[in-house]
Amino acid sequence: MEVKRFLDHVDDLGIDFFTGVPDSLLAPLCDTLYLRYGSQGERHIVAANEGNAVGLAAGHYIASGRPALVYLQNSGIGNAVNPIASLLHEQVYGIPCLFVVGWRGEPGLHDEPQHKFQGMVTVETLELMGVKTFVLEKETAPETVGEYFARCGELLAQGRCAAIVVRKGALTCEEKAVYRNANTMTRERALELVLEGAGAEDIFVSTTGKASRELFELREKRGEDHSHDFLTVGSMGHALMIALGVAVDKPQRTVWCIDGDGAAVMHLGGLVIAAGMARENLIHVVVNNTAHESVGGMPVAAGQADFSALAKAAGYRSVFQAADEAALRQALAALKAAPGSRFLEIHAALGSRKDLGRPTTTPRENLDALRKTLG
């Protein structure tokens, strides 16, 4: 279904406020919202995590009496569960909200391992949380969509929540948004330089999305195996805590966390924990491309945030930044000799290689190989 028609139905429900975390499957919706309303404005706010989005939706309802639309990939349901159950639910405040959920890992379709279980339990989890669910497919007839929205309208009027779960390809749009930033060095090139600057026995924990895919392919390109890497294929925003957990247990090993700006803001509290732990063997790298590049490029809710200043304020002792290859080489050299806990912000361009592959080993194989390395 063309997203404009979908949004006409949303409009008919009196919904005029949108918030969420972007998803590649929902790119037609994300792009259209961005083209219409920009982001971080009165009508549309990109949230740091899906729980934030539910909070914003609640605030909007409290102020206006109108429900909001919250969009998310099904991976983010977990982040939303707490405020759905203990804020929106009819046994608490009874605040209505319309969710639009991208269904990764839908049963019967091939998808990456991190999406399989979540995909299996998506509808069940939403229903369990009291969110009535309607599935939108490519084949869903327009009158059926009309009936879904009519039913959603009834539920919202009763102070209840509803979700449209969107199957792959069910939403389409004619106009794609173009996202830009002023940086020139690609994330992949930056990661290549980081690998060159790191020790052969160092451990890498990389974040969800293309950073992990690039790290995997860079190892292949360098003729190395994957036994020193933990590819955090799901669990967006948790790579830093995984890296810290390893670093605390293995003080003799240098552990690099390759984080994204979207992932870093998704669970920004981790920055404070890591900085507070002040581990000399942990190096936290944030590749800041100002966007959720892996899922289409929508801005991260941190356009104004200065990650290096945040890192300093949180307590990291040695903080570096780099925006081009020469500066990155210099920063990496300085980082090696720097005292205390270390943080590096890399300003990266948007985009990635068209032929970027996906890890060819399973998460289990990845874990087993790394466990052997760590002993």
Ligand SMILES: Cc1ncc(C[n+]2csc(CCOP(=O)(O)OP(=O)(O)O)c2C)c(N)n1
């Ligand atoms: C909890 C959760 N919400 C949303 C997603 C979908 N998702 C995967 S990667 C990604 C963007 C990551 O952005 P960032 O950390 O800035 O890295 P970039 O892709 O820009 O390198 C998103 C939103 C997810 N995997 N998990």
